Amino acid sequence: MSIVEITANDLDVEKFIKDKTADISKAVGNDTAINALSGGVDSSTVTLLGHMALDKKLKTYFIDNGLMRKDEPQEVVSIFSKMGVNVEIIDARQEFFAALKDIDDPEKKREAITQTFYKKVFGRLVKESGAKHLLQGTILTDVDETVAGIKRQHNVFEQLGIDPQETFGYKIIEPLLQLRKDGVRKVAEGLGLPEVIFNRPPFPGPALAARVIGAVTPEDVELVRQATVIMEEVFGDMDSFQNMAILHKDRVTGMRNGKREFGRQIEIRCWESTDARTATPMRVDYKTLFYLADRITKEVRGVVSVTYHIAEKPPSTMEVV
Numbered sequence: 266m267s268i269v270e271i272t273a274n275d276l277d278v279e280k281f282i283k284d285k286t287a288d289i290s291k292a293v294g295n296d297t298a299i300n301a302l303s304g305g306v307d308s309s310t311v312t313l314l315g316h317m318a319l320d321k322k323l324k325t326y327f328i329d330n331g332l333m334r335k336d337e338p339q340e341v342v343s344i345f346s347k348m349g350v351n352v353e354i355i356d357a358r359q360e361f362f363a364a365l366k367d368i369d370d371p372e373k374k375r376e377a378i379t380q381t382f383y384k385k386v387f388g389r390l391v392k393e394s395g396a397k398h399l400l401q402g403t404i405l406t407d408v409d410e411t412v413a414g415i416k417r418q419h420n421v422f423e424q425l426g427i428d429p430q431e432t433f434g435y436k437i438i439e440p441l442l443q444l445r446k447d448g449v450r451k452v453a454e455g456l457g458l459p460e461v462i463f464n465r466p467p468f469p470g471p472a473l474a475a476r477v478i479g480a481v482t483p484e485d486v487e488l489v490r491q492a493t494v495i496m497e498e499v500f501g502d503m504d505s506f507q508n509m510a511i512l513h514k515d516r517v518t519g520m521r522n523g524k525r526e527f528g529r530q531i532e533i534r535c536w537e538s539t540d541a542r543t544a545t546p547m548r549v550d551y552k553t554l555f556y557l558a559d560r561i562t563k564e565v566r567g568v569v570s571v572t573y574h575i576a577e578k579p580p581s582t583m584e585v586v
C-alpha cells in the first residue's frame with residue numbers, strides 16, 4: 266500500500282486530529298492498546314492522539330533502555346503527568362546492553378535494538394496487559410530511508426514485508442505515517458503539547474547507541490551522555506534542526522599535564538534541515554566551538570580530541586550509525 270504524503274503546507278491540523286482519533290478508535294474497537302513514549306515529538310503526538318481516542322483503553326510506557334539522555338525518562342514522564350497522562354517507566358537497561366554486547370556493525374546494532382524493543386520488552390508488556398494493538402509514531406522519512414536501504418529505522422515493518430502480527434503477536438497502528446517532521450510539529454502544537462515537546466529536536470529511536478561508533482557499552486554511553494549534556498548547554502538556543510555529540514571508536518594520541526594520553530574522540534554535528542531528507546552543517550562560530558571543545562576535553566574523562574563535522578547530507582547521513 267503506498268502512503269499518500271500530507272505536506273506541512275497542505276496539513277489541516279484540526280481535520281487531521283479529528284480523522285486520526287476516529288481512525289484509532291475504530292481500529293482498536295473494544296480492545297486495548299499500548300504505546301511507548303520517548304518524549305520525542307512523534308511519540309508524544311501519538312501518545313496524546315491515542316489518549317484522546319482511547320482514554321483508559323491506552324496504556325503508555327516509557328522504556329528506559331539505558332540509552333537516553335541524562336534524566337530524560339523522569340523529565341518526560343513529569344511533562345505528561347502534568348497533562349493528565351500517566352506513563353509507567355519500564356527499566357529495560359540490562360536487556361538492551363546485553364543485546365548490544367560486542368556488536369560493531371551499525372545495521373546489526375539497529376536490529377538488536379529493534380528485536381529487544383519489539384519482541385522482548387513489548388512482547389512481554391503486550392502479554393501482561395492483554396493489549397492487541399501497539400500505537401507508534403512512524404513518519405514518512407523513517408519509511409523512505411528504510412525502504413531505500415539507507416538506514417533501517419527501528420520502527421518500520423510493513424513496508425519491509427514484515428507482518429508485526431505474525432512476528433511480534435500484535436497489530437501496529439501508525440497515525441503519523443503521512444507526515445514528515447515539520448507536519449508532526451504542527452499537529453503537536455495543535456494538540457496543546459508544550460513547546461519543549463513540539464519544538465523538541467529529533468532524537469533517534471536507537472538513542473545514544475546511534476552516537477557511539479562500534480560496540481555499545483554502558484561506559485561509552487555514559488561518556489557520550491556527558492558530552493551531550495555539555496553540547497546542549499553550549500549550543501543552547503541554536504537555531505538548528507538537530508545537534509549531536511558522537512563518540513568515536515578509535516583512540517588518538519593526546520597529551521595532558523605534560524604526559525601522553527591515548528584518548529577518546531568526540532565528534533560534534535550541528536545540522537540545518539527542514540525535513541531531514543537533506544541537511545547542511547551549521548556555520549557555528551569558532552568561539553563557540555572552541556569553548557565547547559575546551560569544556561568537553563576538561564569535563565569528559567579521557568577525551569583528548571573534539572572535531573566538528575562539515576560534510577552535507579548526502580553523502581553523509583545525520584546520525585553516524
Ligand code: XMP
Nearest residue numbers: 416418419467468469470471541582583584
Ligand atoms: P539520518 O541519520 O538517517 O537521520 O540522516 C535522519 C533523521 O532521522 C533520525 N533517525 C531516526 N529516528 N529511528 C528514528 O525514530 C531511527 O532509527 C532513526 N535513525 C535516525 C535522525 O536523528 C535524524 O533526525
